[in-house]
Amino acid sequence: MSLIYNWMYYIASGGLILIGMYIILVKTNLIKIIIGLNFIDTGVNILLVCIGYVKGRTAPIFSTSRINPTNVVDPVPQALVLTAIVIGVAVLALALSIAIKVYEHNKTLNVTKIRGLKW
């Protein structure tokens, strides 16, 4: 049990990344594939956050004088995650808008039936 307890966040992030990979590789619906991309994104973000997390410490906001650098978590990964979330949103929005265009041209979202370009 202690293994799961200690590595909970890593397991969750790895699980999300693997679920996302599975969705992208197996599902044929374009929207589901885009959701899979988002799963991977979320998994990576959790991985980044849990790398900077230290058990029992607090958020690095120096508003009260009692907080000093020895009892806060690492703030850098959180800054990275904010950037990564913004990038993820941009990719998601672009992917969905291209998916709309793909649907308009092909009248289907099934990727096995969209075969305009072949090898």
Added chain:
Amino acid sequence: MVNPSLLIGLPLAFAFSIPLFGLISKKIEKYIPIIALFINMVISFMLIPQILKKPIVVSIGGWSPPFCINLVVGPLGILLATLISGIGFLVSIYAVSYIKEEPTEKYHILFLLLMVGAIGIVLTGDIFNLFVFFEILCISSYALVAYYKDKEGTEAAMKYLIQGSVGSSFILIGVALLYGFFGTLNMADIASRITSANPTYLFITLAFLITGFGIEAAIFPLNAWLPDAHSSAPSSISAILSGIAIKTGVYGVARMVYTIFNANSILLFIAFLGLLTLLIGEMCAFRQDDIKRLLAYSSIGQIGLIIFALGIATSLGVFASLFQIVSHALAKALLFLAAGYMIYRVGSKSIASLNGLGKKMPLTSFAFTIGSFSLIGLPPFAGFVSKLSIVYAAMQVKKPVFLAFIAIALIATIIEAGYFFKIVQNLYFKEGKNLDKITESSGYILIPIAILAILIIVIGVHPQFITGLLKASARELLERAGYIGWVLGGT
């Protein structure tokens, strides 16, 4: 002294000011990328002599290097930045009369952002910053591939987006793992402490990073997006994607393998991957009947050759690889620009429809011939010098495996010569149909094509113009201690 951060800042500022210029007059917005990239090109040319003496490290925010985001402008960075802004400048001249479909201002904004991403990747010294610039490059190129919003373009962009964002996620996983081991994002700082980590973990991290950059560089098992995306995009964007965007992936692989990880043990595997990419790319290109798909597959082949030369890992090998990057960027940009306008005039992408164009569009066809001869590696063009130095570098290693590799690479070159000679022969010696109305290209199209053709010949005849910079760049990749010293001081 000019601050190298202008190389990134200027195109970014110009990109977002394009709608403001559009308020004044719709006519000036298409000239903004030309101005921005011309200034960039001049700045990077001015920086070259200084950087050859002493590399410039720009620290942002007033902190000293391991703690700040920094730009490391070494010989390799300035070489690629000059190449990127030069080719971007020529392609933006081409786009003035090539891009007519609305919304043109969005095309120009995205084009400048693509340039910002590419220049940022080669100049930055911070691994997360590298990821951010990589995403800027990727997102703007996804959007530009789908610029015409037609059936092919959207489908290709969708494929590119799915594979590209999986690749970017892999890079981010790699960055996260590196931060977990070392607690720093500075590339030089990571490189100086790389020996302190467990080799197995490092191997996993390197695998993630190489897969991520490999998708952008289209190394063999990861190249499925490239022929679709490069053939469906507008021709000016195909030129940029083939000439520049995939080279940033190669830069990423080289920087990770050489500078950060110092992973000498996997170099043979990298050379093997490159060889495989070369063979597959050239063989697929041989059986295409769509000119842009053919050029796209030929790009995969050339990337294979570049990666193969990187894997040789002697100073001559890396030098040859960088030379091949330059000569391929020039030749492939020229080929896509020329082919793009031939397609525009003829109205079809099939190779058979280009028959007999040599008499109707003499200058464009002649430039196309120069580009294809340079890619095959015929003297006196730039491709000859770079291919010769790759062969020479592989022979110098004196390992039988590299002799076998170079034999296979030369067979691939023969395949390449086969299909390029076929096209050139069709251009000049076959009678075409319905060619009466076709005329030569206009000025804005011919200027960049002519400049590229002249550059190919000049570099082919006088390679010493760039060999000094290329040798310094090869030294930067092979001597990690030097790179670490520039950033962190000491040594």
